Amino acid sequence: MPPALETSLGALRLARWLGPWTSQRSLPPRIRRREIVAPGPRGPVTVWIYEAPRPTGRVFVVPGLHFLGPADARLDRFCRALAASGLQVAVPFLPDYLALRVTPEVAEDASAAFDAVRREPGPRRRVGVFSISFGCLPALQLTARRADEVGGLVTFGGYASWQETVRFAVADGDVGRPHDPLSRPVAYLQVLDHLPGVPADRAPLADAFRRFVRATWNRPPMTAPERFQPVARRMAEELPKDTRGLFLLGTGVAPGSEAVFEEALDGAGEDAFEHCDPLPAAETLTTPTLVVHGRDDDVIPWEQAETLAAAIPGAALRLTGLYGHSTKERGALGSARALGGELASLARIVAGIAAVGRHQKLV
Numbered sequence: 001m002p003p004a005l006e007t008s009l010g011a012l013r014l015a016r017w018l019g020p021w022t023s024q025r026s027l028p029p030r031i032r033r034r035e036i037v038a039p040g041p042r043g044p045v046t047v048w049i050y051e052a053p054r055p056t057g058r059v060f061v062v063p064g065l066h067f068l069g070p071a072d073a074r075l076d077r078f079c080r081a082l083a084a085s086g087l088q089v090a091v092p093f094l095p096d097y098l099a100l101r102v103t104p105e106v107a108e109d110a111s112a113a114f115d116a117v118r119r120e121p122g123p124r125r126r127v128g129v130f131s132i133s134f135g136c137l138p139a140l141q142l143t144a145r146r147a148d149e150v151g152g153l154v155t156f157g158g159y160a161s162w163q164e165t166v167r168f169a170v171a172d173g174d175v176g177r178p179h180d181p182l183s184r185p186v187a188y189l190q191v192l193d194h195l196p197g198v199p200a201d202r203a204p205l206a207d208a209f210r211r212f213v214r215a216t217w218n219r220p221p222m223t224a225p226e227r228f229q230p231v232a233r234r235m236a237e238e239l240p241k242d243t244r245g246l247f248l249l250g251t252g253v254a255p256g257s258e259a260v261f262e263e264a265l266d267g268a269g270e271d272a273f274e275h276c277d278p279l280p281a282a283e284t285l286t287t288p289t290l291v292v293h294g295r296d297d298d299v300i301p302w303e304q305a306e307t308l309a310a311a312i313p314g315a316a317l318r319l320t321g322l323y324g325h326s327t328k329e330r331g332a333l334g335s336a337r338a339l340g341g342e343l344a345s346l347a348r349i350v351a352g353i354a355a356v357g358r359h360q361k362l363v
Helices: 003-018 073-084 106-119 133-145 162-170 181-190 203-216 225-237 241-250 257-268 303-311 336-356
Strands: 032-040 043-051 057-062 087-092 127-132 150-156 289-294 316-320
Touching: 003 073, 003 336, 032 106, 043 073, 043 106, 057 073, 057 106, 057 133, 073 087, 087 106, 106 127, 106 133, 127 133, 127 336, 133 150, 150 336, 162 181, 162 257, 181 203, 181 225, 181 241, 181 257, 203 225, 203 241, 225 241, 241 257, 289 303, 289 336, 303 316, 316 336
Parallel strands: 057 087, 057 127, 127 150, 150 289, 289 316
Antiparallel strands: 032 043, 043 087
16 A cells, blocks of 8 residues: 555544544454563663554554553553554653652653664554653654654644743742642652752652652542642641641642742752753754644643744644643634634644654644
């Protein structure tokens, strides 16, 4: 079958599973999932591979910061949908991202997983790369370094400025603008060593932030203060006294969270978070790139997509109201005219995703 026809059919299959007409609880049939282990520079990296019979392309999915990684049901379903479109799909469990930390080593783990995937049986074309949220950082770095092996890149919900993104997470949010208050502890984890008054033993505080995330994420009602604040207060009672105040600040219970976070950023210095900056890699890309972002993203502002797309030579930008952050909740649509525009946008997005794993034109 001609590659262009394979891509078109793949886009139609993908639209079936990702469009608003299909329940997000429905799973594509006949998808096999298997596991491989990549020898990483700091230890093994587990990779899940999804396949339907006779895949015609390959895509490497780089997840964002989430304690479940690929085991998150939403990401698992998305990978199954990609596989149902005719792609062999690989997604790694990145240890630092499972621990909710952005580190300089995460790109090395992603690269090791990518190498292992390249050695697997499958279509011998260049591998497409698809990133979600903070996964854009290692995805951009991988694509910049391995341009001869990557056929195309699609970022979804990514960022351009690390400091603007984490400041958005810690802020209370603007009236009328979607904002997820449960992202604040993850921002605090990034600056943990620089927090004013942080105890020498940081482990209890870091563990508490992660336990709070596990107790509240993936539960939409928890975004209400009356739901998540009692959880934080109960956890705080179990902590050493010298960590309780910072924990309540980092979970948005105590006032002054933004000021303390800014103090941590200032104390860290300008160079402390250079490893979190995706723009040096973005500006050197020669790979066809599509930047996708939800207008209702409550974790990373959609304006970040504009900045990121502008930094990548030749990149295309697609904004959508159909999805929130990290492929999760679908946004609300108003008029039939708005729905028509969004469906047209969806068609372009799924066409780009279907093309990325087959080394075809993205848009």
